[in-house]
Amino acid sequence: MRSGGQGMTVLILLSMVFSVFHLPDSFADWISYWRPQWLLLALVLWVQLVPHFRGALFRNLFAKRATDEGTTTRRVLFAVWLLGFYADVLLGDPFGVNGAIFAAIAFYLLRFRDRLHLQTLSQQMIMVFMMVFVSEIFRSYVHNTVLHQAWDLQPLTLAVSSTLIWPLYHWIGQRFRGTALRN
């Protein structure tokens, strides 16, 4: 259980590093239009696996004196909202964009947790595509209004690349779940 939690922390940190990693300047410009949303995928995995991480850290942070599932859900939402502010500063986005995206996605995942639990990998990939696509449209809208950036195909390309990377995260998630259930 504990090893799963530590692995999750490492995965989130690695996802942050990957999301700011830049390619050598000899690389073609168009590749950066196909970067997967590493941090968002790690977050989706974490929220999906939250019930399995009932270790010391989880108990103290999210389940201490929690009388019902709702309290834990609110705490998880608050945590991902705060993580969103950090992501804003990390990626140079206007303050609050990532918080809104993360909290909305976490709410969806927690609200329909039981139903999503039965999904196959291909169904999960469709779900990831929709989540990244909608969130990137929202991000593009904010960038367009606040930073005067032009609309482009990024919502689509980022959603496709994130969908293609999801099986890797799914596999890591299964490893974590296996660890969590064995303990």
Add this chain to the structure above:
Amino acid sequence: MISLGLIWAGGGSEKASQNSPLLLPTGTDRSVASGLKGVRQSMLLLTGPVYFLAQTPYALASSVSDITSDRQSLLQQRDQLNAQLLGMKEELLRLRFLQAENTRLRQLLGSKVQLPGQATIAEIIGVPPDPQRAAVILDKGTADGIAVGYAVVDASGLLGQITDVSANTSWALLVSDRNHATPARINRTGVRMIVGGIGSSDRLVVEDLPVSTDLRQGDLIETSGLGGRFPVGYPVGLVSSVESTESSPYLQASIAPSAALLKVGHVLIISPPSADTLAPAVQSVDVNEGES
């Protein structure tokens, strides 16, 4: 949540006491913004390690190439640098003479002498992942005396300006960003203009310059120093094309930026120029006296 609320409330009351009661709503808004700016600045400090980690492969690769480079190529590089240094020294001698002459002429005209700002060497440690954002992250911050608004240049021209700063890192917006505008002038004629970014790394545009302006392909565009943010005389770019259409009263001109906007390496951060006032006796000299 509570701490955020406290920052907002505290900042609000402080602003309210400074402003007149009529301006209270605006003052409160501003203090919310400045409170959030503080939060953002302290969070920026926490993002430094992530950027350093993401930079590690490049740092490792460069140290590996340092270790494995052979003696012959190092000697060759040294000779090349020595030759370059000699050329620079010769240029510097001429520059010193020109600077002294410029100061004398400025004193004759009674105009202010502009002192160059302090320069700090910084390294680019990151690039935001969004290709539409033209910005870089530098490894120097308030601890090194960097502040928001300082100009950033590389070896060949103006790169951008500092927009966000934490204790040991800072964000610089590049001249090619859509939100960036540079007060500039044509080196040949001295006509002033605004050069704007359009989000492309190899093209800047001239904004609102009348068709009658003498602007030719190949003209050097340099910073004008107006606005006090950028020091005067740094190259911005070369005019790559000039077009005038009958339907528009303005020139359609594009500029190829001088600075290497896509390269990663070392840059210089320059503090804004400080103006030095002259002694009153020199200011009263009339330059037209000799002509009459």
